[in-house]
Amino acid sequence: MALKQRIQELLSEVDRFKADSQEEIEALRIKYLSKKGDISVLFDEFRTIAKEDKREVGQLLNQLKAAAQERIETLRQSIDSKPVDAQTTDLTRTADPIGLGTRHPLSLVRQEIIDIFSRIGFSVAEGPEIEDDEHVFTLLNFPPEHPARDMQDTFFVSRDPNRVARDVLLRTHTSSVQTRVMLSQQPPIRILSPGRVYRNEAISARAHCFFHQVEGLYIDRNVSFADLRQTLLYFAKEMFGEDTQIRLRPSYFPFTEPSAEMDISCNICGGSGCGFCKHTGWVEILGCGMVDPNVLEACGIDSKEYTGYAFGMGVERITNLKYRVKDLRMFSENDVRFLRQFESC
Numbered sequence: 001m002a003l004k005q006r007i008q009e010l011l012s013e014v015d016r017f018k019a020d021s022q023e024e025i026e027a028l029r030i031k032y033l034s035k036k037g038d039i040s041v042l043f044d045e046f047r048t049i050a051k052e053d054k055r056e057v058g059q060l061l062n063q064l065k066a067a068a069q070e071r072i073e074t075l076r077q078s079i080d081s082k083p084v085d086a087q088t089t090d091l092t093r094t095a096d097p098i099g100l101g102t103r104h105p106l107s108l109v110r111q112e113i114i115d116i117f118s119r120i121g122f123s124v125a126e127g128p129e130i131e132d133d134e135h136v137f138t139l140l141n142f143p144p145e146h147p148a149r150d151m152q153d154t155f156f157v158s159r160d161p162n163r164v165a166r167d168v169l170l171r172t173h174t175s176s177v178q179t180r181v182m183l184s185q186q187p188p189i190r191i192l193s194p195g196r197v198y199r200n201e202a203i204s205a206r207a208h209c210f211f212h213q214v215e216g217l218y219i220d221r222n223v224s225f226a227d228l229r230q231t232l233l234y235f236a237k238e239m240f241g242e243d244t245q246i247r248l249r250p251s252y253f254p255f256t257e258p259s260a261e262m263d264i265s266c267n268i269c270g271g272s273g274c275g276f277c278k279h280t281g282w283v284e285i286l287g288c289g290m291v292d293p294n295v296l297e298a299c300g301i302d303s304k305e306y307t308g309y310a311f312g313m314g315v316e317r318i319t320n321l322k323y324r325v326k327d328l329r330m331f332s333e334n335d336v337r338f339l340r341q342f343e344s345c
């Protein structure tokens, strides 16, 4: 029977369907499956054949239609998932940019502080973060019952209840590096000690259980408070601009005498008063003072021959002022939206 033969021919044709694009697939669909397509035409013819043939031919015809539909669908899927071939790839197009990464704002500012002081002869000294009470407190003239040694401030790694062995703790300031340098070398000493420090504080926008410091120490013959003031003025102007002014307020630290806290004229309002400086025109940035003779003697330096000054600042605080970061937590959350803002710095 002619119809049966045509169906069989078309069935073998279906297996040989080929297409390289969606357009070619659509052309196949139209040729075979549309209303006037080859297969539809056979359905029309089917109506005219003898009753006794209908069952067999009908099945065959349905098989052909299903095979054609399936083959077209398979071709469509294979084209969808095919990688864009060389013909449609523009090899001259500029590539997508590769992110270069950025330096962390605290690293940028830490390096800037180091650069400023290295121009006037300071070099960097580093020491361990896990320290003992001797280097962090005792040699720095902290009395045995000083509150800073207390659990509330200090993270202890181990503590000897009998007070025979030294307590092991996370350093609460990098002054511990200064004691190590004083113990191991004689003046002149002119060092900066940058590094991470730990204090047992609840984490909030304004406090964290760790932060970063840069401390400085200068010991030589005839070092005076005027030298300290001039050095800090130089630093403030280099860091925050030529118009920056400083003011020193009396303060107390166990390891310096006299001691002071230094404010700079608010670099946000220029000193006229704003929310940031609480309308005072000044913001505190560091602690400083003349090294207490007790500290020099405890570290093996003759306090009759030598004097010295020390200062210490929080890198986070300087960074907040420079880049106006309002929440300390941003520095350790590693949110790329925050970090990307420092790409060009």
Ligand code: PHE
Residues within 6 Å of the ligand: 172, 173, 174, 175, 215, 253, 256, 287, 288, 289, 310, 311, 312, 313
């Ligand atoms: N070590 C002090 C602190 O952590 C800062 C400081 C350093 C003050 C040197 C005076 C002199 O707060």
